Amino acid sequence: MTPAQELEEELKNVDTELGVVESEIVKLKSRQRMLHEKKNSLKHAINKLKSDKLAEVDWEGTNYTWSNDVKDILQIVFQLESFRPKQLSVINATLSGQHVIAVMPTGAGKSLCYQLPAMVQGGLTIVVSPLVSLIEDQVRSLTSKQIAVKYITSTTPKEQITEILHTISDKHCNMKLLYVTPERFAKSKRFMANLQKCYANGRLQRIAIDEVHCCSQWGHDFRPDYKYLGILSGMFQKTPILGLTATATAHVLSDVQKMLSIPGSLVIKSTFNRPNLYYKIIKKPTSQDECISIIENLLKHRYRGETGIIYTNSIKDSEDIAIELTKRGLKVGCYHANLDANDRTKVHTKWHEKKYQALAATVAFGMGIDKPDVRFVIHHTISKTMENYYQESGRAGRDGNHAECVTMYRMQDIFKVSSMVFSSIGNLDHLYGMVKYCLNGATCRRQLIAEHFDEDWGDTDCNKMCDICSDEQSEIEEIDLQWHCKTLVSIIEIAENQDTKLTANKLLDAWFLKGPVALRHKGKLPKLSREVAEDVLAFLLVENYLVEDFHFTSYTTISYIKKGPCMDSIHDTNFSLKMPIRKYTPLSQNNKKETSREMAHQVKSFKKRKTTFEAESEAKVSKIVVID
Numbered sequence: 001m002t003p004a005q006e007l008e009e010e011l012k013n014v015d016t017e018l019g020v021v022e023s024e025i026v027k028l029k030s031r032q033r034m035l036h037e038k039k040n041s042l043k044h045a046i047n048k049l050k051s052d053k054l055a056e057v058d059w060e061g062t063n064y065t066w067s068n069d070v071k072d073i074l075q076i077v078f079q080l081e082s083f084r085p086k087q088l089s090v091i092n093a094t095l096s097g098q099h100v101i102a103v104m105p106t107g108a109g110k111s112l113c114y115q116l117p118a119m120v121q122g123g124l125t126i127v128v129s130p131l132v133s134l135i136e137d138q139v140r141s142l143t144s145k146q147i148a149v150k151y152i153t154s155t156t157p158k159e160q161i162t163e164i165l166h167t168i169s170d171k172h173c174n175m176k177l178l179y180v181t182p183e184r185f186a187k188s189k190r191f192m193a194n195l196q197k198c199y200a201n202g203r204l205q206r207i208a209i210d211e212v213h214c215c216s217q218w219g220h221d222f223r224p225d226y227k228y229l230g231i232l233s234g235m236f237q238k239t240p241i242l243g244l245t246a247t248a249t250a251h252v253l254s255d256v257q258k259m260l261s262i263p264g265s266l267v268i269k270s271t272f273n274r275p276n277l278y279y280k281i282i283k284k285p286t287s288q289d290e291c292i293s294i295i296e297n298l299l300k301h302r303y304r305g306e307t308g309i310i311y312t313n314s315i316k317d318s319e320d321i322a323i324e325l326t327k328r329g330l331k332v333g334c335y336h337a338n339l340d341a342n343d344r345t346k347v348h349t350k351w352h353e354k355k356y357q358a359l360a361a362t363v364a365f366g367m368g369i370d371k372p373d374v375r376f377v378i379h380h381t382i383s384k385t386m387e388n389y390y391q392e393s394g395r396a397g398r399d400g401n402h403a404e405c406v407t408m409y410r411m412q413d414i415f416k417v418s419s420m421v422f423s424s425i426g427n428l429d430h431l432y433g434m435v436k437y438c439l440n441g442a443t444c445r446r447q448l449i450a451e452h453f454d455e456d457w458g459d460t461d462c463n464k465m466c467d468i469c470s471d472e473q474s475e476i477e478e479i480d481l482q483w484h485c486k487t488l489v490s491i492i493e494i495a496e497n498q499d500t501k502l503t504a505n506k507l508l509d510a511w512f513l514k515g516p517v518a519l520r521h522k523g524k525l526p527k528l529s530r531e532v533a534e535d536v537l538a539f540l541l542v543e544n545y546l547v548e549d550f551h552f553t554s555y556t557t558i559s560y561i562k563k564g565p566c567m568d569s570i571h572d573t574n575f576s577l578k579m580p581i582r583k584y585t586p587l588s589q590n591n592k593k594e595t596s597r598e599m600a601h602q603v604k605s606f607k608k609r610k611t612t613f614e615a616e617s618e619a620k621v622s623k624i625v626v627i628d
């Protein structure tokens with residue numbers, strides 16, 4: 001062997017050995033990853049056990065040293081008779097010094113959970129809140145109750161900030177609450193220094209973090225500034241943290257605890273049922289003019305003298321609706337992200353003071369609307385997710401009185417929304433969840449919302465406060481879809497053979513033997529109304545028998561329809577697919593008083609009705625009729 005060959009041989013051996021080492025590294029890395037995952041899931045399980053253990057304590061008690069003060073302050077300062085569900089638990093737990101995450105639905109009264117304790121003990125409560133309008137509303141309301149409260153936001157003048165910071169570091173300060181936006185923690189060393197002085201003086205009583213789900217990247221509303229709040233529990237070890245949110249997913253909550261460095265802390269969750277909200281879906285006409293006429297009539301009659309919100313999904317729609325309703329003699333403002341901060345405040349205030357009966361708004365009109373007597377929320381266009389829908393509609397009836405959540409639905413809106421959201425993973429599934437809710441013609445709407453939040457409210461919790469449960473005579477008709485699926489597949493295949501793409505409308509046309517002759521199927525005209533046929537297409541889409549296929553043009557994104565993964569099963573011998581037909585009952589213009597009276601009566605005779613309702617539900621189930 002030449003010296004070069006010897007070296008070559010050695011090199012080979014080294015390579016072989018390197019290969020062995022690398023494969024060991026891969027194995028070890030994979031083991032490391034597995035151990036990390038295991039470690040995380042063990043940590044999660046331990047934290048969950050800790051949270052659950054803390055949750056076993058009866059926090060509703062009235063024998064704490066502060067219980068009498070709590071009761072007096074509730075009645076004298078806040079002028080409220082009693083607590084809403086879980087408010088007292090959160091108050092007792094935070095006054096006991098626990099870190100608490102309070103999960104309550106929109107309008108359930110989360111603010112009281114930190115405002116009231118602030119009055120029970122000496123010292124200062126810092127309230128972190130993401131929205132200036134929310135801060136302003138709350139400060140206005142607390143000031144009117146003679147409570148010493150201040151706020152710092154990006155628009156607060158420098159001298160005022162200096163004065164406030166001076167006050168909080170003063171041993172004798174009598175300020176009870178200070179509201180700040182989260183970026184204060186990230187961007188102001190001066191603020192942090194004064195907060196540390198406040199803590200050193202033993203005066204930092206509590207840190208309340210509103211909309212605490214904004215800490216989590218898993219939530220629907222992640223805000224980068226919230227991540228700086230993670231240092232607080234370490235920096236102010238004796239100060240309890242109280243996080244508040246209306247987002248209930250376990251994943252988000254666990255992430256929030258992690259981000260705030262309070263793993264295993266107590267989680268107090270109240271039910272998401274809002275018994276005073278009446279949920280209804282109405283048919284949305286194809287023309288915008290007719291849509292606006294429906295809203296006009298509702299505002300002029302059913303909701304005369306009442307205040308509400310009309311949600312839509314585009315700035316243009318919000319402007320058009322507001323302009324058109326104003327032309328028709330109504331007082332309706334418009335609110336969207338393109339308004340500057342001043343205009344937003346102006347519009348919000350006019351609405352708050354009832355100078356506007358309604359706002360036609362995009363989702364920019366969101367968090368922190370503290371108007372208790374919103375009597376109606378109309379969705380002119382469906383929301384992107386059920387979570388969003390619940391938050392948006394939940395802005396109605398925060399005072400606990402009857403309020404209505406009306407959604408205008410038509411198939412075409414699915415594509416309006418899907419073409420905006422499809423690019424992120426999971427978004428279409430979320431949207432289809434919302435569509436399923438709209439298409440539903442047989443199950444109590446509350447039941448569907450409960451399922452979404454992993455809760456079980458039981459059938460009787462609705463008290464006929466949704467269009468499904470209140471429709472006593474309804475006979476649920478089901479439509480057998482097997483034959484229709486075959487027809488639709490044949491049209492899709494005809495189009496594919498001709499290299500033609502089908503929008504949902506084109507597919508419907510061909511199904512009804514309209515539009516280009518070359519695309520039409522060879523069968524008979526379906527024995528369905530176009531309306532029901534639209535529901536069938538939407539149903540097949542959300543059930544994965546059809547899928548959307550998005551294509552870009554220079555101006556827009558178009559959604560085309562293709563066969564979905566489930567469509568292959570239609571030829572199976574035991575294939576069966578049925579869809580309950582949704583009834584489109586219009587919303588009467590003026591029977592709301594009757595509904596309210598009926599509701600009051602229902603609450604009184606709840607026990608009696610419970611049995612009746614169970615009987616009715618059974619009757620409904622037995623009245624299913626199948627048509628094709």
Ligand SMILES: Nc1ncnc2c1ncn2[C@@H]1O[C@H](COP(=O)(O)OP(=O)(O)OP(=O)(O)O)[C@@H](O)[C@H]1O
Pocket residue numbers: 080081082083084087104105106107108109110111112246368369370371372398399
């Ligand atoms: N115990 C109570 N009794 C009667 N009304 C109450 C009670 N607690 C709070 N409220 C009222 O309920 C309304 C909603 O309260 P709050 O703004 O705190 O809700 P929230 O849970 O923070 O909602 P959001 O998630 O939208 O911010 C307010 O008008 C408040 O005064």
